[in-house]
Amino acid sequence: MAKPVISAEGLGIEFYRSRRRKLSLREMIFQRRTTHPRDTFWALRDVSFEVAKGEAVGLVGANGGGKSTLLKMIAGVLIPDEGSVKVRQGVAPLIELTGGFLGDLSARDNIYLTAGLHGLTKEQVDERFDDIVEFAGQQVKDGLDMPFRHFSSGMQVRLGFSVVTTLDEPIILVDEVLAVGDMAFKAKCYARMEGLLSEGRTLFLVSHSAGDLKRFCDRGLYLRQGQLVDDGPVEEVLKHYSDDNS
């Protein structure tokens, strides 16, 4: 069997419970320590699993269960305090879709910038440019040379989704973005996701919609208060989750 593309081993990350963990200089000088409670909690602990190439995995669990945190660690934008996560292929993260966009530049420039930040060359963007714009829809197409900040938030997210899903990365991480956009766009998103899956890409999906999870995923991981409590076929994992909440 081929090596798993993602393997997590004893993954754990610890956060401060207090929102104000920022240090203030005054406290550092006068009290030689911070007065904020040093109260911490583990957003994730002892999480181990492996994902093979082409698998579609759905993350299930209540708010605060650690789903997004796990996704961020796989994306490499959080560093675990314990254990490790190895990701052996490139990742296209659909997290903070509009993060790379600059309000002052035109949508056109932004497409080149964001795709470039995710590793595409200018020629590759040239090739895909029409696709990206087409997918984002007519409104975006009409406003290509408008400053990006004049776009409605829906249009911004659509463009973001469009850019990130045209990347060639073999692993795709999706965090609740399917919930945005109007119905027409949602249908398009579904079609594109199915297309990506049929190309044999590996998918990691965070969603609260059982329908979405069943539709795209064959395997489910159930996170409860930072612990991985179930790992199995998505139907069973969803049932486990709903039993817990009934």
Added chain:
Amino acid sequence: MASAVRRLYENRRVLRIMVQRDLSVRYAKSFLGYLWTIIDPLAMSMIYFVVFVLIFQRAGHGYSPYFLFLLTGMLPWQWFNGSVTAGAKALQSEAKLVRSTRLPRELWVVRVIVAKGIEFLLSLPILVAATIIYLIVGQNDPTVLPHVNWQLVFIPLGMALQAVLLVGLGLLLAPIQVLVNDTQQVLRIVLRVMFYATPIIYLVNKAPGVLEKILWFNPMTGILEFYRAGFFDSEIRWGPVIVSVVVTAIVFVLGRLVFQRLEPAVLKEI
């Protein structure tokens, strides 16, 4: 260390895109964008020229012509000042991008230093212009004749040393800025002190006794030796240069260590 450099090199295209993005935001808008780059150091040089040459009549505390002397210090200082201020904010101001892309985080700091470095290069034409004007004026008034000489070749060396210093400072400050609230305020004061602790408006050997030796430990002192030697009738003072190289190396290593150490905490906080 070698692996960090390699990862940066692998991402050189991304670095170029980000620098272009910075510069296009600054320059694409208006021609004034470029003017701002040169107005600031020109205005500052002008002010000190008026104060020290016309009012205090103390031009002797720098090389002659004093205005050129000011400019050769003010331009690198502007790079230093801008890079430290923006470098400290490198992670915070791009929080959304840092959170959503998997690039080596050092890149965000390096990108600021490079963008400011290019602005510095773009400001050099005023130095060339000022030199030419003084060379012409100096034909009639030998007291303001610059002594342009082969030591100009040290300028790239000064830039390289300054770039390493700035990256080190950026790596040191960027994570601290995210974790400690008052960093910007403290930094503003420190930078003001640093301005006077750098031999921009005076020559380092005009400082009395032990103070001169203290100023050597400001790495910018040695770096300015490199920038200035080619314009005036003087030899490079190697003392401050050597101290500067050592201090720069220490700052760089320290910056790397602090950055690595604080990176996980920064990512949680950002």
